Amino acid sequence: xxxxxxxxxxxxxxxxxxxALKDFKTPKESVDFFIQYCKRHVRAEEYDSFSLYRIFYYxxxxxxxxxxxxxxxxxxxLKNTEQYKWMTGFIKExxxxxxxxxxxxxxxxxxxxxxxxxxxTKKLLNGKLSIDDITERDFYLSITQKGVxxxxxxxxxxxxxxxxxxxxxxxxxxxxxxxxxxxARREGIDFILDPLWNPINADLHEHIDGLKSCINKNGExxx
Numbered sequence: 001x002x003x004x005x006x007x008x009x010x011x012x013x014x015x016x017x018x019x020a021l022k023d024f025k026t027p028k029e030s031v032d033f034f035i036q037y038c039k040r041h042v043r044a045e046e047y048d049s050f051s052l053y054r055i056f057y058y059x060x061x062x063x064x065x066x067x068x069x070x071x072x073x074x075x076x077x078l079k080n081t082e083q084y085k086w087m088t089g090f091i092k093e094x095x096x097x098x099x100x101x102x103x104x105x106x107x108x109x110x111x112x113x114x115x116x117x118x119x120x121t122k123k124l125l126n127g128k129l130s131i132d133d134i135t136e137r138d139f140y141l142s143i144t145q146k147g148v149x150x151x152x153x154x155x156x157x158x159x160x161x162x163x164x165x166x167x168x169x170x171x172x173x174x175x176x177x178x179x180x181x182x183x184a185r186r187e188g189i190d191f192i193l194d195p196l197w198n199p200i201n202a203d204l205h206e207h208i209d210g211l212k213s214c215i216n217k218n219g220e221x222x223x
Contacts, residue, residue, distance in 0.1 A: 003166040004053040006159055007038040008152060010172040011059025012145065015087075017173065017196040021215060027089035035097060040214035041169045041194070053165045056155055057094060058103045058148045062087040063141075069114045071136055076114070078141075103155070105147030114139045149176050156180040160187035167191075169212075173198040181207045 014034075024030035038055050064079035078084050094102055116124075120138040123129040159165050160183055167190040170177055181191045185207075192210045193200070197217050205211065 003050050005042055005050045005167040006053045006165045007055045008170045009057045011057050013173045014171055017198055027086055027093050030090055031093040052099055055100045058152050060105045060107050060145045063107050063112050065112055067112050103151040105145050108144035108146055111144035113142050115142045153180050156184050160184045160189055169194055175204055178207045
C-alpha cells in the first residue's frame, strides 16, 4: 500500500536559508524551485513507496507599515519596498499551486523595527567599527510573527491523530518544533527534520527520526 508524506515548512526560516543558497529573480521562479525541492523528499525514499499528501507552508503576509530607520532618520514605507512586492507575489503564486496549503499567521503590531545586525553590534562594541562606518546594509528588519507555531502544531496533531500520513518532513531550524515532533512520533509517524544545512543543537536529534537536507551547501541539488 502506498504511504503518504506531508511536508511542513517554516516559511520565514525557509526564505532566509534558501536565499543564502540560491538566487531567485522572480516569485514564480522561487515557487517553482520550492515545489521541486519539497518533492525531492518524496523521491528520496529509496525503500518505501510514498506519495505527497500535501505541502503546508507557514508564514505571515509582509508588513505594510511605516517603520523608522535610525540611520536614514526617516520612516520607510514597507509597502513600497521591493521586499514587500516580492513576498506578496510569492504568497499569491503559492495559492495557485496544487497540493499546497497556505497557513498565514499575523505580524505583531508593536514589534516591527530596523535593528543592527548582531555581528555589526559586536564589532561596534569591540571597537572594530565606528558609528561612521555603519551603512544601511548593516540593518535588518526585525518582525515578530504570531500564530504560526500554533497553526503548525494543530496540523501536526490532526495529521497524527487522524492517521492521514505515515511520514512528516519539517523544514525548520529551531527547537520550537519539539512538542509537535514528540506528538507525531508517539502516534507512530516517522518525523524527519530538514534544516537546510543550518546547524541544530545536538540534543534535538533525540526528538526526530532523521535529519536530511536535499540540497548541497553550495546550493546545487543533493540527494
